[in-house]
Amino acid sequence: xFNNVGVSGLIIILAIALIVFGPAKLPQLGRxxxxxxxxxxxxxxxxxxxxATEEKQQPVKELEQxx
Numbered sequence: 001x002f003n004n005v006g007v008s009g010l011i012i013i014l015a016i017a018l019i020v021f022g023p024a025k026l027p028q029l030g031r032x033x034x035x036x037x038x039x040x041x042x043x044x045x046x047x048x049x050x051x052a053t054e055e056k057q058q059p060v061k062e063l064e065q066x067x
Contacts, residue, residue, distance in 0.1 A: 005013075021029060 017029075018026060
């Protein structure tokens with residue numbers, strides 16, 4: 001999605017954000033965005049770990065049911 005955005009594009013986006021939100025709100029927005037990404041990453045990591053654990057246990061369950 002952002003493959004074609006170069007340095008000049010990022011500078012323009014940051015300048016527009018600075019004008020719209022102001023210099024006082026910009027650090028708070030960045031912090032909130034970082035917290036959101038961190039929470040999303042942690043929750044998806046938990047889902048992936050749960051799925052991997054379930055897949056490992058599935059053959060054991062099938063063997064137990066066959067007995």
